[in-house]
Amino acid sequence: MNINGKEISLKRKDELKIKIEELKKAGKRIPKLVVILVGDNQASQTYVRNKEKACEYVGMLSEVIRLDASLTEETLMNVIKGLNKDENVDGILVQLPLPQHIHEEKILDLIDSRKDVDGFHPSNVAKLLLGQDGLVPCTPQGMMVLLDEINYDLTGKEVVVVGRSNIVGKPVALLCLHKNATVTIAHSRTSNLKEVCKRADVLIAAIGQAKFFNHEYIKEGAVVLDVGMDRDENNKLCGDVDFDDVKEIASYITPVPGGVGPMTIAMLMENTLQAYTQREG
Numbered sequence: 001m002n003i004n005g006k007e008i009s010l011k012r013k014d015e016l017k018i019k020i021e022e023l024k025k026a027g028k029r030i031p032k033l034v035v036i037l038v039g040d041n042q043a044s045q046t047y048v049r050n051k052e053k054a055c056e057y058v059g060m061l062s063e064v065i066r067l068d069a070s071l072t073e074e075t076l077m078n079v080i081k082g083l084n085k086d087e088n089v090d091g092i093l094v095q096l097p098l099p100q101h102i103h104e105e106k107i108l109d110l111i112d113s114r115k116d117v118d119g120f121h122p123s124n125v126a127k128l129l130l131g132q133d134g135l136v137p138c139t140p141q142g143m144m145v146l147l148d149e150i151n152y153d154l155t156g157k158e159v160v161v162v163g164r165s166n167i168v169g170k171p172v173a174l175l176c177l178h179k180n181a182t183v184t185i186a187h188s189r190t191s192n193l194k195e196v197c198k199r200a201d202v203l204i205a206a207i208g209q210a211k212f213f214n215h216e217y218i219k220e221g222a223v224v225l226d227v228g229m230d231r232d233e234n235n236k237l238c239g240d241v242d243f244d245d246v247k248e249i250a251s252y253i254t255p256v257p258g259g260v261g262p263m264t265i266a267m268l269m270e271n272t273l274q275a276y277t278q279r280e281g
């Protein structure tokens with residue numbers, strides 16, 4: 001059965017919309033997200049536009065700071081320092097990737113961890129590891145919501161996460177661990193990947209390779225969450241999972257598009273409200 005991420009994300013955004021309307025009615029300040037976009041990467045521009053649209057939909061304030069790719073690291077750092085101090089800014093997001101001459105780590109570390117709505121700051125990463133409340137990366141958080149929506153209890157289940165990036169693989173593995181799953185993180189050096197995946201009650205595919213996972217990787221009845229945003233041989237958007245080959249074997253599967261993707265932005269909106277709420281006390 002398909003897990004309809006588009007519908008679920010809309011439901012979450014509608015719930016947020018109501019909360020923001022209540023703030024407005026109570027005469028409170030409205031949460032604000034600031035997105036920094038450096039350079040003119042096409043994909044980044046689309047992502048940023050979608051984030052702006054989502055803010056508009058839920059009724060949050062948003063601002064996009066567009067900066068030239070030739071800017072110095074110091075200039076970018078000064079922009080962030082200003083936003084850290086700005087009392088009216090709740091969330092700061094630096095759209096990645098950054099130009100090569102800018103050190104991504106240095107920039108992400110500079111963002112006030114209370115405004116780090118992407119959940120990439122080391123202090124939020126540490127909190128996630130320790131199981132403490134903090135801002136959690138959006139895509140992994142979105143996958144947990146999808147599992148909740150199908151009433152899936154991870155306790156005692158075998159979860160295999162393929163991909164060990166800091167933004168998807170590692171954080172989603174930790175979230176599953178906190179929900180009492182037995183978690184394996186696989187990657188490009190994993191031996192016997194098919195056998196490892198075939199053990200999974202829940203397979204999380206996050207490698208960035210179009211239609212890589214076919215039926216040989218999937219256990220009968222497994223839940224398959226496909227994070228991939230790839231292009232197939234006809235340049236059509238697809239996932240890391242060969243959907244048509246797997247859909248009859250899996251009990252639940254997320255399509256691409258319309259699965260994990262839409263959840264990411266909905267979780268960004270939720271993180272911005274969380275950051276606002278924590279700062280407002």
Ligand code: NAP
Binds near residue numbers: 169190208261
């Ligand atoms: P990434 O940083 O490129 O990491 C890819 C991971 O996959 C690495 O850990 C790599 O292993 C592993 N890998 C690559 N090829 C493999 C193979 N053949 N077998 C096993 N493991 C393999 O990717 P990412 O940023 O996590 O993104 C992964 C995918 O998710 C991409 O398609 C991206 O576009 C998509 N994505 C979607 C969303 C969304 O909102 N839907 C958000 C973020 C990312 P090594 O570590 O050994 O190199």
